[in-house]
Each structure stands twice: as structure tokens, then as C-alpha cells.
Amino acid sequence: MAHPIAPNSWHRNREGLGIWEGRGKVVATGVGTSPTARRWDERPETSLGALTIIAIRKAIEDAGISPDEIDGIVLTPESTTGVSNDPMSPAPEGFDQVFKMVDFPQAGITRGDIDWILLNMPELKNVEFKMNGPVCMSVALTTAAEAVSRGLTKTCLVVRGWHNLAGRYYVGQGAAALNTSSGPGKYGGIWGMPACATTAMIFEEYCNKYGKSHEMMAPFVVEERRNGLMNPDGFYTQHRPEMITVDDYLSGRWIAKPANIYDNDLPIQAALAVIFTTPELAAHHAQKPVYILNHAQTRPELQGVTPTLAEWEASSDKMGRMLYEGAGIGPEDLSFEQMYDGFTLFHQFHLEGLRFASRGEKRGYALDLYQTDISIEGPNPVSPSGGNSGNGRTRWWHHRDCILQLQGRSPSQIKRKAEYGVSGAHMPNFCDALIWGAGPD
Amino acid sequence: MAFLISFDIDGTLEFGDPPGGITVEMVRRAQELGFLIGSCSDRFPSAQKALWEARDIRVDFVAAKHMLPDIRSRFEAVKYLHIGDRELDQQLAEKAGFEFLWDHEGVAEPWLEWLESHGG
Numbered sequence: 001m002a003h004p005i006a007p008n009s010w011h012r013n014r015e016g017l018g019i020w021e022g023r024g025k026v027v028a029t030g031v032g033t034s035p036t037a038r039r040w041d042e043r044p045e046t047s048l049g050a051l052t053i054i055a056i057r058k059a060i061e062d063a064g065i066s067p068d069e070i071d072g073i074v075l076t077p078e079s080t081t082g083v084s085n086d087p088m089s090p091a092p093e094g095f096d097q098v099f100k101m102v103d104f105p106q107a108g109i110t111r112g113d114i115d116w117i118l119l120n121m122p123e124l125k126n127v128e129f130k131m132n133g134p135v136c137m138s139v140a141l142t143t144a145a146e147a148v149s150r151g152l153t154k155t156c157l158v159v160r161g162w163h164n165l166a167g168r169y170y171v172g173q174g175a176a177a178l179n180t181s182s183g184p185g186k187y188g189g190i191w192g193m194p195a196c197a198t199t200a201m202i203f204e205e206y207c208n209k210y211g212k213s214h215e216m217m218a219p220f221v222v223e224e225r226r227n228g229l230m231n232p233d234g235f236y237t238q239h240r241p242e243m244i245t246v247d248d249y250l251s252g253r254w255i256a257k258p259a260n261i262y263d264n265d266l267p268i269q270a271a272l273a274v275i276f277t278t279p280e281l282a283a284h285h286a287q288k289p290v291y292i293l294n295h296a297q298t299r300p301e302l303q304g305v306t307p308t309l310a311e312w313e314a315s316s317d318k319m320g321r322m323l324y325e326g327a328g329i330g331p332e333d334l335s336f337e338q339m340y341d342g343f344t345l346f347h348q349f350h351l352e353g354l355r356f357a358s359r360g361e362k363r364g365y366a367l368d369l370y371q372t373d374i375s376i377e378g379p380n381p382v383s384p385s386g387g388n389s390g391n392g393r394t395r396w397w398h399h400r401d402c403i404l405q406l407q408g409r410s411p412s413q414i415k416r417k418a419e420y421g422v423s424g425a426h427m428p429n430f431c432d433a434l435i436w437g438a439g440p441d
Numbered sequence: 442m443a444f445l446i447s448f449d450i451d452g453t454l455e456f457g458d459p460p461g462g463i464t465v466e467m468v469r470r471a472q473e474l475g476f477l478i479g480s481c482s483d484r485f486p487s488a489q490k491a492l493w494e495a496r497d498i499r500v501d502f503v504a505a506k507h508m509l510p511d512i513r514s515r516f517e518a519v520k521y522l523h524i525g526d527r528e529l530d531q532q533l534a535e536k537a538g539f540e541f542l543w544d545h546e547g548v549a550e551p552w553l554e555w556l557e558s559h560g561g
Contacts, residue, residue, distance in 0.1 A: 038458050166459070239458065240488070248485035253507040261483055 003114055003130045006143040011297040011432075012326055015318065020294040020326040022149025024440030027282045027289035028403045030063025030275035032056060036235040036392060037269040039164045044098035048079050048163040049108025051271035053121060056157055059273035064286025065155065067121075070275075072129030072153025074144040076137050076160040077112045081195075081393075082169035082267055084110045112161050129153035136160075137272065137396040138425045138432035142295040144276045145434065154281055161271035162394055169267045170195065187305045193256065196343045198306050200259035203345040205309040207258070210364030214258040218246040220370040221262060221344055224383050227376060228390020228397075230412040235268045235392030258345075265342035265388035272396045274403065279440065290406040293420070293435040294326030300429045307429055312346070313363060315429035316353025323354070323422065327435040331355040335418045336381040336405060338398035339433070340425035342388030349428035351382065356422075381414040398423045402436045443477045444555055445518040447502075447509065447534075449525030450482040453544040456492060461526060462548040465496050474556060477501045477516055481509050481523060481533075506530070509537035520555060 012020065034051035044050060060067055090105050099108055100119045107113035108120070114130050129152050133140025137160040144158040207213055225244045228234045236242065244262065252260030275285070282289035298315045300307060324330055331354060339350030348366030355362070357369055357380035374382035385401030388394065402421040404410035424433020448454055448468065453461035472478050479502035480489045489503035502512055506529070513521055523534035524547040534541040542551065 242485070242488035242491060244485055245487050248487050251486060251505045251508070253483060253505055262485065 001115055003132045005132050005134055006139075006146060010143065010146040012295055012322060013297040013299065015322055015325060017322075017326060019328050022145060023293050023327065024291050025278065026145045026148040026276055026292045027279050028274055028276055028292070028436075029282050029285040029287045029289055030059040030061070030065070031287075031400055031403055032058025032060070032062055032273045033233040033400065034058075034161070034271040036233070036238050037164075038235070038239065038266070039166050040269055042092055042166075044092075044095050046269070047095070047109055048112065048161045048269065048271065049099060049116060049120065051269060052108070052112060052117060052159060052161040052273070055161070055271040055273040056117070056121065056124075056159060059157065059275050062287060063275045065275070065284075067123035068126055069155045069281075070124055070157055071126050072131075072144070072147060072156035073114055073117070073124075073127055074131045074133045074140045074147065074156060074158050075112050075114050075117070076133050076135065076140045078135055079110060079112050079161050079163045080267070083165065083167070084163070085165070087111070110163050110165070112159065117159070129156065133158070136425050136432060137394075137399060138434075141274070141399060141434060142297065142432050145292045145295055148276050148278060155275065155277045158274045158276055159271070160394070160396055162267075162269055164267045164269050196259040196264055196345070197256035199343045199346045200256040202307065202309050202312055204258055206348070206364075209309065210367075212364070212367040214260075215250060216367040216370060217263070217344060218249045220347065220374065220382065221249050221389060222246060223374055224341065224344070224386045224390040226386070226390070227384055227412040228386025231386060231391055231397070232411060234386065234390065234397070235266065235270070236390065259343060262389075263344045265393040268392035268394070270392065270394050272394065272400055274400070288407045290403045291437040291440050293329070293437045293441075294323055295432065295434045296322035296326060297432045298429055302429075312349050312428040313353070316349045316431070318353075319350075319424070319431055319433060320353040320355060323433055323435050327437075328441070329420055329435065331358060333420045334422055335416060336384050336414050336421050338383055338385055338387070338402055338421060338423040340387070340395060340398065340431070341383055342393055342395065342426070344389050346428050347383070347387075350424065350431070353428070354422060356380070356382075376412050376414045379416065381416070384410065384412050384414050386412065395425045398425070399434070402434070406436055406438045442517065442519045443475060444520045444552060445477040445501075445512070445516050445522065446471055446552060447479055447481045447512060447521070447523040447539065449506065449523070449527075449530050449544070450480055450484050450489065450492065452526030453524055453547070454480075456496070461544045463524065463544060465498070467547075467550055469498060470550070471552060472498065474553070476552065477518060479503055479512070481506045481512065507533055509533055509539055513537055513539070519559065522552060
């Protein structure tokens with residue numbers, strides 16, 4: 001069954017809306033993360049669906065609640081940005097011996113599916129509210145925040161899993177995934193360029209405009225790997241506990257110059273589940289509640305088929321203004337910054353749009369900030385989770401760590417007091433983001 | 442004059458991700474027979490070094506995959522060989538003047554025949 005997505009009116013996508021009506025009325029408590037893998041080995045027990053079930057059970061256990069209390073679920077069905085199976089491919093032999101199957105044969109394999117989850121988790125017997133948060137965990141989080149604040153669900157799972165099949169991930173979306181290019185991708189994605197090429201092009205424009213260089217990215221990439229290696233749930237900690245050096249980073253092969261291979265995040269298999277509820281109900285949860293103070297959304301307003309530097313800057317500036325307006329805080333209140341980093345070369349657009357640690361500067365300062373102490377021990381922690389670059393591609397490590405940081409239990413806990421955080425994904429002009437707080441205001 | 446073999450890691454060596462067919466024992470045997478050996482991979486160089494050290498092998502070189510020309514300029518050898526599992530390996534190897542073998546071809550250790558043909 002196709003489940004609805006949030007109506008456009010739920011998304012805070014323009015300025016002038018004032019303080020968010022749901023501010024302080026929604027909290028996150030439990031967090032569950034599955035084991036990670038580089039690729040799926042085609043065993044049912046390591047599938048996307050299996051990892052999703054593991055993550056959900058861990059989140060419920062972490063929150064210290066009964067599965068009976070879950071009355072809502074918001075899930076991101078898309079589980080890759082790369083090559084996948086044909087949607088109607090049958091499940092591998094034996095899969096249906098382990099899991100109950102719904103009509104859609106790739107459910108639990110290459111696509112997240114609410115009905116499949118509920119069918120295979122009989123303990124979730126009171127789920128009434130079901131909604132998809134398409135494309136990104138960020139959308140699932142903002143959708144669930146609205147749903148709880150509107151009283152549509154009281155204790156809601158927010159879920160996203162990722163699959164990664166054997167073989168090449170992609171070389172140009174259209175070329176590898178399908179025989180023909182369709183949808184919006186037919187305009188910009190048919191030229192066979194690597195996925196990071198647009199980001200590389202705009203990063204180059206950025207460097208030219210502000211007198212910066214690719215080498216200045218090195219401290220950020222190194223710090224992200226350091227933070228990621230503190231996370232026992234991260235891919236690199238579990239499978240490749242290797243610290244990158246500045247020399248390593250600078251020796252990377254160009255994928256689309258000036259984006260090198262280490263500016264690209266590594267596709268993995270993993271799943272995350274988070275519990276959202278009301279502050280009142282959270283009183284009996286095992287974990288400290290983390291308040292959602294606002295959320296906001298940007299979508300591309302392009303003059304052509306590819307974005308420009310000016311468009312990315314305008315869009316991420318708007319994101320910053322919308323987030324602060326609805327949360328009632330300012331850039332100086334942020335204890336840390338965790339915007340998306342996959343690709344590393346666009347992280348600074350998000351960071352500057354938020355004016356994080358700007359010291360009065362508006363644009364072109366982030367790479368200089370990277371040369372200062374951006375560690376978890378320092379005054380301006382940048383991406384303390386390590387993000388995708390430090391943990392593997394999920395688009396949710398940074399969201400997850402905002403909750404853990406403000407609960408005071410992150411494996412890479414910042415040393416300064418954690419009071420307000422921000423996370424969002426994915427592109428600078430296609431982003432859904434949240435302001436998180438240790439308290440309700 | 443030596444022979445030089447460069448191994449890709451992921452999909453080529455048994456400790457790669459995914460594992461390949463070339464075993465540590467094959468690499469060790471080549472080194473004991475006098476081959477210059479090392480890796481050219483997309484794993485970053487310090488990680489490559491650590492992977493070899495963990496297997497108690499002192500390689501002659503580690504480098505990013507696109508640095509094969511640099512390896513060729515650093516070492517004098519009769520033959521240069523790169524073994525990998527992707528078209529990119531083949532492309533970079535041939536561009537750098539290396540012979541190329543696919544990972545599955547390397548499993549037969551064809552380089553051992555070089556010693557016989559060169560009187561080794």
C-alpha cells in the first residue's frame with residue numbers, strides 16, 4: 001500500500017512564518033543503529049529489511065519503552081542513490097523463508113516499506129499513523145516532528161535504511177541505473193559525469209571568488225574521520241579503522257577535479273531508527289529528551305539545469321534565516337554544527353548559510369575556519385559526528401549525533417556544553433534541516 | 442634487474458573489500474623470489490601501509506592508484522605489472538606503461554614464469 005507523504009503546508013519553506021508552532025512540543029529520545037556493511041552479501045539476515053528491524057528494536061529498547069507504545073511510523077522508502085534492482089525483481093531465493101513478503105517484491109531488499117516492517121514486527125501492533133518521508137531521512141524527521149506536534153501520533157518511529165548491492169554504485173545516474181534516463185534526471189544527469197561533478201564545479205567557483213583552495217579542505221576531512229572513528233556504530237570503526245592524514249587526503253585521485261576520491265562518501269548498508277514523542281510522554285523514557293525547536297526546507301529555484309554558486313549561497317542563506325526565525329535563536333547560540341557532508345566540498349555552503357562561528361563574516365570564511373580548532377575539544381565543533389565522510393554514506397549520522405550530543409552521550413561528545421545543535425541534508429539548495437535543543441526553548 | 446608487481450587491494454587481494462583471489466602467500470612468495478612488490482589502490486597510502494604491516498609484509502611501495510607513473514619512475518625493473526579488478530585499473534596501468542592482469546588471471550601467479558624466461 002502506498003502511504004501518504006506530508007502535504008506541502010507542513011514544510012516550513014518560506015520566511016516570515018515566525019516561531020514554529022510545534023517548538024518545544026516534540027522530543028527525540030531513543031536511538032537505534034544497525035550494524036554496517038560495505039555491500040549486501042545477499043543473505044536475508046543482513047538485508048536492508050533485517051537491518052531496519054534491528055535498528056527499530058534497538059531504538060525502542062534504548063528509549064526504555066514497550067513496542068505497544070509506538071503508534072506511528074515515518075519512513076524514507078528510498079534506500080540508495082546508486083544502482084538498484086528493477087523494482088519488480090523477485091526476492092532472492094529463500095528470502096521469503098525468513099521474512100513475510102508484501103506485494104512489492106523488493107520491499108526489505110532495495111526499498112524500505114512500512115507494511116513490510118509491520119508485517120515482520122508483530123510487536124508493533126498499535127501503529128495507526130503511517131507516512132513516508134521521501135528521499136531523505138531529513139524529510140522523515142521533519143515530517144515526524146510535524147505529525148507529533150499536530151497530535152497525529154504520540155510516539156513515532158522515524159526510520160531510514162540503506163542498501164548497497166555488489167558491483168559498481170554508479171557512473172552517472174542515468175547511464176548505470178537504467179537503459180534510459182527519465183524524470184528530472186533526463187535534463188542534467190545524462191552526460192555521464194560523476195555525481196560529485198556539480199559540487200566540484202561550484203566549489204571551484206567558490207575558491208576562485210574567495211581566494212581559497214582545495215588543500216584547505218584537508219583539516220575538515222581529517223577531523224571528520226577522527227570523529228567518525230570514535231563512533232562504534234560507524235562503518236570505518238567497524239570495518240576499516242584507518243585514520244586519514246593530510247598527505248593521504250591530498251594524494252587522492254581526482255574524480256571530478258577539484259573533488260577527489262576522499263571528498264566522496266563511501267556507500268554502505270545500514271539503518272537508523274529514532275523515537276519521537278511528546279515531552280510529557282518522554283518523562284518515562286529512559287533517555288533524556290532532546291527538543292526539536294524548528295525545521296525548515298529549501299528546494300531548487302534554478303535558472304538552468306545545474307545550480308550556480310549564487311543559487312547555492314542564496315538558498316543556504318535562506319535556510320539559515322528560516323531556521324533561526326522559527327527556533328527563536330541565533331547563530332551564536334549553536335553549540336556545534338552538523339550539516340551534511342556527502343560531498344565534503346559542499347559542507348561549507350551549509351555552514352556559512354548558518355553563519356556558524358562566523359565572527360561577523362558572511363561568506364567565504366569556512367575554509368579559514370577549518371584551519372582553526374574545529375575539533376570536539378575546541379570552541380567551534382564542526383561535524384562532531386564525523387558525518388558521511390567519517391562513517392559511510394547514510395545522510396543521517398549528523399542527525400543522530402545531534403540527539404546524542406544534546407543527551408550528553410555521543411561517542412564524540414563535544415567538550416563545551418551542548419545546548420543547541422543543527423543538522424540538515426542534503427544539497428545546499430535542496431535541504432531539510434532541524435534545530436535541536438537540550439531544553440524546550 | 443628486478444620485476445615489479447603492483448597489487449590493487451579491494452577486489453584483488455584476499456584482505457580487500459570485497460576479497461579478491463590473490464593471497465598473502467602469493468605476495469610473500471613473489472617477494473621472496475626477488476620481485477619488487479607493493480600496492481596501488483584507492484585506499485589511502487597510510488591505510489595501505491597498515492594493511493601490509495598487519496600481515497607482516499614489508500612492501501617496497503604503497504601509492505594511490507593514479508600514481509603508477511610515479512612508481513615506474515622510482516623503480517628500475519625489467520617488467521612492470523599491475524593487477525586489479527576494474528577497468529580503471531587497466532586504464533591507469535596501461536597509461537603508465539605497466540602490463541595489466543585481471544585479479545582472476547593473477548591467481549595463477551603467471552609472473553613466476555618470468556623468472557624462467559629471464560633465467561631466474
